[in-house]
Every structure is written in structure tokens, then in C-alpha cells.
Amino acid sequence: MKNKSAEEMSFLDHLEDLRWHLIRSVIAIxxxxxxxxxxxxxxxxxxxxxxKNINFFTYELxxxxxxxxxxxxxxxxxxxxxRIQSRTMSGQxxxxxxxxxxAGFIMSFPYVIYQFWSFISPGLYENExxxxxxxxxxxSFLFFIGVLFGYYIVTPLSINFLGSYSVSSExxxxxxLDSYVGLVRASVLASGLIFExxxxxxxxxxxGLVTPEIxxxxxxxxxxxxxxxxxxxxxPDIASQIIVAIPIIILYQISxxxxxxxxxxxxxxNKEWS
Numbered sequence: 001m002k003n004k005s006a007e008e009m010s011f012l013d014h015l016e017d018l019r020w021h022l023i024r025s026v027i028a029i030x031x032x033x034x035x036x037x038x039x040x041x042x043x044x045x046x047x048x049x050x051x052k053n054i055n056f057f058t059y060e061l062x063x064x065x066x067x068x069x070x071x072x073x074x075x076x077x078x079x080x081x082x083r084i085q086s087r088t089m090s091g092q093x094x095x096x097x098x099x100x101x102x103a104g105f106i107m108s109f110p111y112v113i114y115q116f117w118s119f120i121s122p123g124l125y126e127n128e129x130x131x132x133x134x135x136x137x138x139x140s141f142l143f144f145i146g147v148l149f150g151y152y153i154v155t156p157l158s159i160n161f162l163g164s165y166s167v168s169s170e171x172x173x174x175x176x177l178d179s180y181v182g183l184v185r186a187s188v189l190a191s192g193l194i195f196e197x198x199x200x201x202x203x204x205x206x207x208g209l210v211t212p213e214i215x216x217x218x219x220x221x222x223x224x225x226x227x228x229x230x231x232x233x234x235x236p237d238i239a240s241q242i243i244v245a246i247p248i249i250i251l252y253q254i255s256x257x258x259x260x261x262x263x264x265x266x267x268x269x270n271k272e273w274s
Contacts, residue, residue: 058152062076142198
């Protein structure tokens with residue numbers, strides 16, 4: 001069928017185009033997920049179960065820093081008092097599948113973003129289309145930084161706190177494999193998506209739903225939300241909460257500057273046309 005321009009495409013044509021972009025994204029995720037499926041020893045023993053080992057990079061780094069600045073020994077751990085078990089017949093196979101899909105999504109994220117951009121780009125101006133390469137690179141970079149932040153900061157802090165938390169010496173922590181995998185997956189993916197905040201603000205500003213004034217006005221509420229989330233996903237000590245909260249607060253402030261930049265460019269463009 002002859003390719004149509006964006007102006008000639010009907011609503012159903014746009015849906016068909018979106019369907020093919022989604023299909024290509026899913027295929028990319030499944031292909032890269034297949035690689036992760038084959039490399040299960042590395043994915044599980046090294047990546048997934050890394051944060052439950054006391055010699056994990058984050059624990060050693062935080063312990064070293066706390067000793068140098070004279071803090072207590074709360075960041076230095078000597079054991080992980082819990083075990084991971086699978087109590088269902090399909091538990092390990094299910095965890096293997098979903099970890100492979102998660103790894104596939106993370107590895108193929110730049111291609112997924114490319115497909116997203118390919119879908120929306122026909123409705124943009126030529127000068128906006130020229131920013132495609134920068135958009136894909138920045139989006140992927142922020143996502144991967146967020147994934148690393150979730151894996152090396154949020155995940156080990158959460159595992160250390162929840163794994164060592166006890167209400168009675170009579171209780172020993174035996175965690176289901178699905179529960180452990182879910183915690184790691186949620187921490188990593190949520191952090192990756194949160195770090196996309198500047199990109200989201202950029203597009204919301206472009207369509208007029210967000211302005212710098214709105215973000216500045218509600219900044220104190222955003223700060224309360226950030227601190228609340230930090231308190232929920234980290235141990236109940238100030239140091240851990242600050243470690244998680246600071247990058248998110250910085251991202252929020254960067255998003256305000258991005259919103260100002262977008263509006264400034266829009267005003268200059270309107271002056272040139274008038």
C-alpha cells in the first residue's frame with residue numbers, strides 16, 4: 001500500500017501505524033529478552049542476587065563513607081538474615097520469564113523510544129524532527145541512569161532494611177522468590193521511569209499542560225511527595241532518605257529549567273512569525 005503523509009492519514013490509519021510500532025517494540029523486547037533468558041546464570045546469580053550479598057558494591061561504599069565521616073555502623077552490615085525460596089511448581093520458571101522480559105525491556109529501551117518518536121514525529125515541524133537523535137539519546141541516558149540508581153541505591157537499601165527487619169526473634173525471614181524479584185524489578189523500573197521526568201515535562205510544556213510557574217508554585221508539595229516516597233522505600237533513617245530524595249529533587253529543578261527553556265523558544269518562534 002502506498003505510504004500516506006500525516007495529513008492524509010485517517011484515524012484508523014494512525015491506529016494501524018501505532019500497532020506496527022508497538023509490534024516492532026515488542027519483538028525487540030522479546031529478542032533481547034531471549035538473550036537474557038539464555039544468560040540466566042549471570043542475570044540471577046550476578047545481577048538479581050547481587051544486592052543480597054554483604055560484599056555488594058553499595059554496602060561496601062556506604063560503610064566506607066560512614067566510617068570516614070564518623071557516622072554509626074548502620075551502613076555496615078555483617079549478614080543478610082533471610083533466605084529466598086520458591087514455594088510453587090512454576091515459581092522459578094515464572095521468575096525466569098519475567099526477569100528476562102524485564103531485562104529485554106531495559107536493553108531495548110532506546111529502540112522502544114525510537115519507535116515512539118517515529119510515531120509522533122510526522123506531526124512535528126522540521127526543526128523539531130531534527131532533534132530526534134538528541135531526544136533518543138537523552139531519554140535513553142536518563143533511563144539508564146535511573147536504572148543504575150534504582151539497582152545500586154534503592155534496591156540494596158530496601159533489601160537491607162526489609163530483609164533484616166524483625167518483630168520477634170522467633171520469626172525467621174523466608175521470602176518468596178516472586179516477592180524478591182518483584183522488589184528488585186519495581187525499584188529498578190520505577191527509578192528508570194522517574195528519571196524520565198525532564199522529558200515528560202518537556203512534552204507537557206510543549207502542549208501547554210505544564211508551565212514553570214505551575215511547577216514552582218507546587219514545588220513544596222512535590223518535595224513532600226518525594227520525601228514521603230523516600231521514607232516508604234528506604235530504611236527509616238535520615239541519611240538513607242536523603243540519598244534517595246536528592247537526585248529526584250535535582251531532576252525536578254532541572255525540569256523547571258527545561259520548561260522555561262521550551263517556553264522561551266516558543267516565544268522567540270512566535271516573534272519570528274509575527
